[in-house]
Amino acid sequence: MSDVKLQNLRKEYGPVVACNSISTTFESASLTCLLGPSGCGKTTLLRIIAGLEQPDSGRVLFDGEDVTRYSPSQRNIGMVFQYPVVYKGLTVRENLELPLRQMPRRERLDPKAARLWVDELLSLLNLTSKADASVDNLDNGSRQTVAVGRAVVRKPKIVIFDEPVTNVDVDSKIHIQRGIKLLSKEIGQTILYVTHDQREAMTLADRVILLRDGDIVESADPGDAYHDPSSMYGGYFLGSPGMNFLEADCRANGEHTEVSCALFDTPLKVRLDSGIAEKGLKIGIRAEEIAVYPSETRGAVRAHVRFCTLTAGGRWFLDCRLGDRENIRVLTSPNHPVPEGDAVWLGAGWKAVRLFSSDGNRVPCDASSKAGFAPGGCNDAIG
Amino acid sequence: MSASGSLELRGISKSFGQARILDSVSFSARESELLVLCGPPASGKSTLARIICGFELPDAGQIFVHGKDITEESPGNREIGYVPQSFALFPHYSVRDNIAYPLRLQKVPGKKVEEQVAFIADMLKISSLMEKRVDQISGGQKQRVALARGLVKSCSLYVLDDPLVGLDFKLREQLVLDLRSLQKELDVGFLYLTSDPLEPLMLADGVAVLDNGLMSDVDTPVNAYLRPRTIAMAKALGFPKMNVMDATVDGARNLVQSGLFTARIRMPEPLLSQTQVKVAIRPESIRLEALDGAVEVEADVRLVEDLGADAVIHVETPVGLVTVCHPSSAYKSNYGNRDHLRLWIHPRDIRVYASETGEVLNCLIGDLTDE
Numbered sequence: 001m002s003d004v005k006l007q008n009l010r011k012e013y014g015p016v017v018a019c020n021s022i023s024t025t026f027e028s029a030s031l032t033c034l035l036g037p038s039g040c041g042k043t044t045l046l047r048i049i050a051g052l053e054q055p056d057s058g059r060v061l062f063d064g065e066d067v068t069r070y071s072p073s074q075r076n077i078g079m080v081f082q083y084p085v086v087y088k089g090l091t092v093r094e095n096l097e098l099p100l101r102q103m104p105r106r107e108r109l110d111p112k113a114a115r116l117w118v119d120e121l122l123s124l125l126n127l128t129s130k131a132d133a134s135v136d137n138l139d140n141g142s143r144q145t146v147a148v149g150r151a152v153v154r155k156p157k158i159v160i161f162d163e164p165v166t167n168v169d170v171d172s173k174i175h176i177q178r179g180i181k182l183l184s185k186e187i188g189q190t191i192l193y194v195t196h197d198q199r200e201a202m203t204l205a206d207r208v209i210l211l212r213d214g215d216i217v218e219s220a221d222p223g224d225a226y227h228d229p230s231s232m233y234g235g236y237f238l239g240s241p242g243m244n245f246l247e248a249d250c251r252a253n254g255e256h257t258e259v260s261c262a263l264f265d266t267p268l269k270v271r272l273d274s275g276i277a278e279k280g281l282k283i284g285i286r287a288e289e290i291a292v293y294p295s296e297t298r299g300a301v302r303a304h305v306r307f308c309t310l311t312a313g314g315r316w317f318l319d320c321r322l323g324d325r326e327n328i329r330v331l332t333s334p335n336h337p338v339p340e341g342d343a344v345w346l347g348a349g350w351k352a353v354r355l356f357s358s359d360g361n362r363v364p365c366d367a368s369s370k371a372g373f374a375p376g377g378c379n380d381a382i383g
Numbered sequence: 384m385s386a387s388g389s390l391e392l393r394g395i396s397k398s399f400g401q402a403r404i405l406d407s408v409s410f411s412a413r414e415s416e417l418l419v420l421c422g423p424p425a426s427g428k429s430t431l432a433r434i435i436c437g438f439e440l441p442d443a444g445q446i447f448v449h450g451k452d453i454t455e456e457s458p459g460n461r462e463i464g465y466v467p468q469s470f471a472l473f474p475h476y477s478v479r480d481n482i483a484y485p486l487r488l489q490k491v492p493g494k495k496v497e498e499q500v501a502f503i504a505d506m507l508k509i510s511s512l513m514e515k516r517v518d519q520i521s522g523g524q525k526q527r528v529a530l531a532r533g534l535v536k537s538c539s540l541y542v543l544d545d546p547l548v549g550l551d552f553k554l555r556e557q558l559v560l561d562l563r564s565l566q567k568e569l570d571v572g573f574l575y576l577t578s579d580p581l582e583p584l585m586l587a588d589g590v591a592v593l594d595n596g597l598m599s600d601v602d603t604p605v606n607a608y609l610r611p612r613t614i615a616m617a618k619a620l621g622f623p624k625m626n627v628m629d630a631t632v633d634g635a636r637n638l639v640q641s642g643l644f645t646a647r648i649r650m651p652e653p654l655l656s657q658t659q660v661k662v663a664i665r666p667e668s669i670r671l672e673a674l675d676g677a678v679e680v681e682a683d684v685r686l687v688e689d690l691g692a693d694a695v696i697h698v699e700t701p702v703g704l705v706t707v708c709h710p711s712s713a714y715k716s717n718y719g720n721r722d723h724l725r726l727w728i729h730p731r732d733i734r735v736y737a738s739e740t741g742e743v744l745n746c747l748i749g750d751l752t753d754e
Contacts, residue, residue, distance in 0.1 A: 037551045038522050170624075171704055174697050178686045196551050202689035226691050239691035240556055288692040288710065307563070310584045310608050312622045313693040313708045314667040317585075319560070331692055333710065334667040338605065 002063040002157040002190055003028040004049065009058035011044055018044035019055065020214035026158065026207075029188035031181065033205035035237075037196055040211040043162070046194050050160055051075050062157045078151030078159040082166045084143040086135045086150065093131045095146050096121060096153045103154060118153070124186065125149050125179040141172020148179060152189055159183075161193040165200070177204060198238050202226065210234055227286075232360040235284045240312070241329045244290075246322070248281040248355065257365075259283065259355070262322040263290070263348055265301055270355070270365040280358030288331040289352035292318065293345040300347035303328065308339050318344065389414045389540055389572040390435070395444035397430055404430045406596035407444070412589070414539070417566050417573045418601065419583040421619045422593035428576040429468070431593065432544040435574065436465045448540060459489075464541035466533030468548060472525060474518040478509065481517055482531045489536070503531045506565050523554040530562070540572040547582070559585050580622045584608060592619045594741075614661055614741040617734065623666045623695050628702045630662045630735070639735060642702040644678045646730045654735060654744040661736045666695065666708035668732035677727035684722040687714070698724060 004026040011019035018041045026032045034042040047053035049060055051072040059068045067075050087095050096118045100109060109117060122128045125145050130138065135146055144164060151159050161180065165173040181204060183189045195201055201208045202222040210218035210225065210233070218225045218234035229235040235243030246261045250272075258267035261283045293300050303320040306327075311317040316332040316339055330346060332339070355363040391411040397404045404427040412418040422428055433439040435446060437458035445454045453461050472481050479500060486496045504510045507527045512520055517528065530546060546562075547555045563586050566573045575586060583590045589601040594615035602612065604620070611617035617625045630641035634655040637647050641662055654660075670677065682698035682705065694714045696707040707726060735745040 037553060174686050174704060177688075181686070198552060199688060199690055202691060203687070222689055226689075237553060240552070242553070242556075286692070307560075310605060310621075311581060312690065313695075313710075314608075314621070314665055315692070334693075334708070 004158050004190065004192070005059075005061040005064075006045075006049070007059040007061065009045070009048060009055045009060070011041075011048065011053065011055050017041075017214045019048065021058070022214075022216060023058075024209060024216060024219060026190060026192055028190055029184065030206040031184040031191040031193060031204055032207050032209060033201035034192065034194045034209050034211060035196070035198060035201040036211035037237075039213075041214040042194050042196075042211050044214075045211070046160055046162060046192070049158070049192065050077055050079060076154075076157045078154070078156040080144075080147050080151045080159070080161045080164045082163050084140065084147040086143055086146050088136055089134065091132050091134055092127055092138070092142075092146050092149075093118060093122070095135055096149045099150055099153050121149050121153060124182045126175045139169070139172070141168035141176070144168050144172065145176055145179065148176060148183075152183055152187070155187075155189065158190045158192055161191065163195055163197075164193075180204060198240075202238065208238075210237060228354070229284070230362045232282065232284065232356045235354070235356075239286065241287050241317070241331075243284045243286055244328050245282040245284050245356065246326055246328065248283045250279075250281055259353075262326050263301060263328065263346060265299060268350055268353060272355075272363065272365055281363065282356045282358075284354040284356055285328075285348055285352050287317075287329045288315075288333075289348055290328070290330045291347045292316075292330055292332050292336070292339070293347065294340070295345065297345045297347065300345035303344055303346050305339065305342045305344055320344065320346065322346070389416070389449060390418075390574065391447040391450075392435070393445045393447070395431070395434060395441045395446070397427075397434060397439070397441050403596050405434075405441070408593070408596075408598045409444075410591060410598060410601060412572055412574060412601075415570050415572055417563070417575060417586055417588045419575045419577060419587035419590045419604075420593055420598075421577050421579075421583045421590065422615075423619070424578050426578075426593045427596050428578070428593055429544055432465070432542050432574075432576055435542055436463050437461050462538050462540075464533055464536050464538040466530055466541065466543040466546045468545045472517045472529060472532070475516060477513065478504075478515055478517060478520065478528050479513040481528055482535050485532060485536050499535055499537060500531075503535045506568065507531050507534075507561070523550065523558075526550055526554070526558065530558075534565075534569075538571065540574070543573060543575045545577050545579075546575075547579070548577075555579075562586065580620055580624060583620055590620070592616045594619075610743075611663070611734070612743050614663065614736040617663045617736070621665065623706045623708050625663050625665050626669070626705050627661055627663045628705075629738075630660050632657050632660055632735075639733065643700050643705065644680050644728055646678050646728065646733055648730045648733060648735070648745055651745060653737075657737060657744060659738045660744065661738055661741075663734045663736060664728060664732055666706040668729070669705070669707045670727040670729070671707070671709055671713060671724070672727065674727050674729055677729040680726050680728060682724050682726060684724055696724070698726070 006022055006024050009019050009022045036042050048055050051070055059066055087098060100114050122131050127145055135143055165176055184191050193204055205222050208222050208225045209216055212233055217231045218229055225234060226238045232245060246263055249260045251258045256269045257272045259270055260267040303322050305318055305320055307319040309317050314334045316336055318330040320328050320330060322328050355365045357363050389412055393409050395405055395408040434441050445452055482500045483496050507530055509527045512524060547558055559582055584604045587604045590604050590607050591601045592599045592615045599613050599616055607616050608620050628641045630639050632639055634650060637650050639646055639648055682700045684696060685699050686697045688695035693708055694711045698705050734743060736743055
């Protein structure tokens with residue numbers, strides 16, 4: 001297995017910059033998800049890595065070897081698309097064996113090793129019970145699972161998945177995703193997985209790369225990308241609802257900066273790196289980090305509930321108005337009682353606070369005071 | 384039902400060949416109500432939408448709008464706005480001309496066309512795109528244009544057939560909220576059809592489910608989620624989906640038994656007469672910690688889905704895959720594919736449904752805290 005390095009990749013289509021000098025490394029034996037909305041450049045990047053598209057400039061390296069000018073077949077990659085590609089008329093096992101038999105003689109596994117490896121792969125992909133069934137008789141989900149097996153059976157340098165579970169049923173989706181995760185963890189297969197679905201990326205990835213208009217805006221493990229995004233866009237894109245951003249007012253006070261916002265009844269004392277503009281800062285806070293109280297509570301501020309609905313996981317989603325003009329979205333804990341009336345009190349722990357500059361980038365800060373904040377009472381806010 | 388409701392269907396049936404798509408569907412929606420009809424794909428939602436709009440004739444039944452029978456009226460005379468599933472925009476026309484098209488077709492005077500187009504474009508936040516050609520805008524913008532074109536005709540009732548299906552996740556999230564405020568602002572009736580499990584909760588004043596051609600009663604979304612009266616409703620609402628499994632009833636010992644658990648539950652009269660039933664449990668009601676009175680079950684983790692706020696834990700059990708959902712902060716795992724879990728299910732969280740009719744058996748309507 002191999003690492004894949006991208007160096008200053010650039011690709012334009014007329015006025016559109018699909019890929020704006022992208023550099024990154026997909027570590028060997030890791031699962032990297034390329035995430036972003038349609039038009040963000042993820043498909044272009046995938047096609048360049050696969051050799052289906054030539055970059056205008058920049059290089060693609062597999063294990064240090066420059067493969068930029070190699071054709072797809074010279075690159076030793078596997079690919080899985082939205083629709084299953086399988087050999088019709090063959091059994092599941094034969095579908096996995098055939099690519100092995102087609103390998104150059106000197107690279108070929110001996111028959112016994114080949115059989116063991118195919119057995120292991122069938123087991124990882126939950127296909128053992130279907131091994132001798134003809135793929136013609138399988139449902140779409142199982143066929144796609146076979147397509148995954150076909151793509152990895154030769155242990156290529158990298159396997160590229162392009163939204164592979166878009167067209168399969170829910171149970172197959174779970175088995176396929178599990179299989180892909182196991183391939184990376186237990187076989188050490190290097191995997192690149194392309195999706196627009198943030199849930200899928202967070203579920204599968206060792207590292208999420210979020211793209212926007214041809215640029216990488218986040219590159220981190222899913223937990224960090226979610227809790228600790230380096231951009232407002234990352235905070236917005238990951239999670240449902242996206243992160244709240246509230247206007248922050250900053251005042252220097254000795255060696256501290258006091259940050260006020262509509263969610264806090266007392267300013268937050270932070271240390272800011274010098275040279276950061278103090279105008280137009282935003283505070284980012286996750287919807288589930290805000291505690292909801294039905295009545296006046298010390299440290300919590302009153303908010304007007306504009307809209308209240310049940311949502312994923314049986315939580316209540318509250319769309320609230322804070323002060324005169326700011327909106328804030330809140331998720332209660334699961335099994336929370338039905339919110340009543342149009343006023344609630346909201347509070348948040350100081351650890352949940354991130355600062356962003358007016359251009360949407362993260363401002364490093366060190367919160368040193370938690371005085372005056374309501375404890376995360378009735379939800380799972382960070383206390 | 385009174386005939387003054389904004390929309391009323393009486394006994395609408397439709398078959399295509401041998402396949403019975405709609406089986407005597409009846410309901411009524413009040414003025415300015417946002418009624419969501421949900422159901423799995425191919426449950427007959429689109430057929431119903433086309434019948435209401437007049438693109439398809441029912442085999443039997445009547446449709447009333449404001450008390451007037453419009454069953455035989457042509458689509459043009461129905462004064463019902465229709466937003467279909469697919470874009471069907473003219474790619475080489477400007478956004479403005481696309482939106483104005485239905486009005487021009489009706490020979491609405493030019494000035495009025497301008498006013499209405501500007502109004503709806505403003506509502507859907509696409510005013511800045513008016514002069515662009517449709518093939519120059521993004522997918523999300525196209526969907527807003529398609530919505531605008533469906534809604535530009537001034538009607539008192541609009542039928543929206545799964546208008547957000549297939550859109551990027553983030554776009555849907557915003558458009559659902561926008562559609563809701565739009566409907567309140569316009570103060571008109573929406574009949575919204577969807578197979579999404581969360582849209583009904585976010586949007587609906589009233590929600591009903593279409594399943595095998597049969598339609599359920601209309602309920603409020605909160606009631607329908609917390610106390611689903613039928614198994615079809617239980618399955619249609621909520622993400623992750625409610626767990627449903629077969630079970631048997633032992634009336635003499637007040638026991639309900641599935642491959643996953645045996646639980647002692649209250650046995651009202653209708654339950655005692657049953658032997659084979661279905662039981663349903665919400666993913667967030669399967670606990671990770673022991674609870675007084677709860678039964679313990681064991682399971683192997685297959686996949687942990689990370690939603691950010693929540694972790695959806697798919698576990699393998701004797702009855703197949705079961706879904707558990709909890710705040711991510713409550714469940715940590717290295718990569719979650721090899722873990723063995725102990726889980727607890729409280730009898731009060733188990734809902735029992737008749738296998739045949741799908742009706743709830745163990746809970747009285749409005750009875751939330753029954754033991």
